[in-house]
Amino acid sequence: MDFNMKKLASDAGIFFTRAVQFTEEKFGQAEKTELDAHFENLLARADSTKGWTEKILRQTEVLLQPNPSARVEEFLYEKLDRKVPSRVTNGELLAQYMAEAAGELGPTTPYGKTLLKVSEAEKRLGAAERDFIHTASLSFLTPLRNFLEGDWRAISKERRLLQNRRLDLDACKARLKKAKAAEAKATLWNDEVDKAEQELRVAQTEFDRQAEVTRLLLEGISSTHANHLRCLHEFVKSQTTYYAQCYRHMLDLQKQLGRFPGTFVGTTEPASPPLSSTSPTTAAATMPVVPSVAGLAPLGEAALCLEEVAPPASGTRKARVLYDYEAADSSELALLADELITVYSLPGMDPDWLVGERGNKKGKVPVTYLELLS
DSSP, X not given: OHHXXXXXXXXXXXXXXXXXXXXXXXXXXXXXOOOOHHHHHHHHHHHHHHHHHHHHHHHHHHHHOOOHHHHHHHHHHHHTTOOOOOOOOHHHHHHHHHHHHHHHHOTTSHHHHHHHHHHHHHHHHHHHHHHHHHHHIXXXXXXXXXXXXXXXXXXXXHHHHHHHHXXXXXXXXXXXXXXXXXXXXXXXXXXXXXXXXXXXXXXHXXXXXXXXXXHHHHHTHHHHHHHHHHXXXXXXXXXXXXXXXXXXXXXXXXXXXXXXXXXXXXXXXOSSOOSSSOOHXXXXXXXXXXOOOTTOXXXXXXXXXXXXXXXXXXXXXXXXXXXXXXXXXXXXXXBXXXXXXXXXXXXXXXXXXXXXXXXXEEEEEEGGGEEEOO
């Protein structure tokens, strides 16, 4: 019991001494041992690494899971060391709603058929998103968290110990200085000077030892950067795979919907980055229009006999084909990516379609598969 009381009193005395030393340093009333420039650079580099790792981690979590409530739930499950329950992605939920809507509104109607096709695509997108989130969490988020919860905690602990050793060292220097000043006035203080010098030697040894331990940990930040670099490459790889899957799914959907004129309005830009700033739909609106052919019914009311239609005398445009397109029937023109064709519009024609000509072949072509050239 007496031993514990003495230990508590000793710890309280050390804490008080450090508090006094720290306060006097803040007010400029005590000297402070400065670390060398290399050590200070290591500390600054470690602090910067920790700060940016936290920001990147938090923002990546937002990217993978935009819902704050869901992120809090996942965090609690991880802290409780329990498996996070599987959650339906937004794409999968949208697919479910579209499928249910098609069933109620009529799966055989043009709108219902399109809903079902889009539903299937959204379901595939949702599955791709789920795989991406899982892969990114394992290959990127987990290593970042391990650094913050493991290596950085160890570094922080050793830095606190180093700070305490420095305060003890400077307090010993201050006591030795006072003892020498008193010795100059009276010879009775020789024992105090010897005691202060001994305490200073012990404090200096402990400080040097702790500084070396802390330095080794700080220099390990370089290894941390190398590890995070590998993880970053894995993250980019998984993200590239995800977007490539999304592109393929949407391109396939666009091809399917492009075969049903009037049931799908194409985007104003191609699925892949256009080579010019002119959007296909906008350009289609400015396409030269062939004068009406006598007796020709508007599109949608009667089948279009393209053989009876002659191209305009001037103003036809060239177009580059962006993707392969398989003609759904004899009224359409099959396309091959990167080939050049001549295109023009007809009165009353669906704005998402143009008449395309290649040699002696002619047929309807979807605007979203073309890049109109000036």
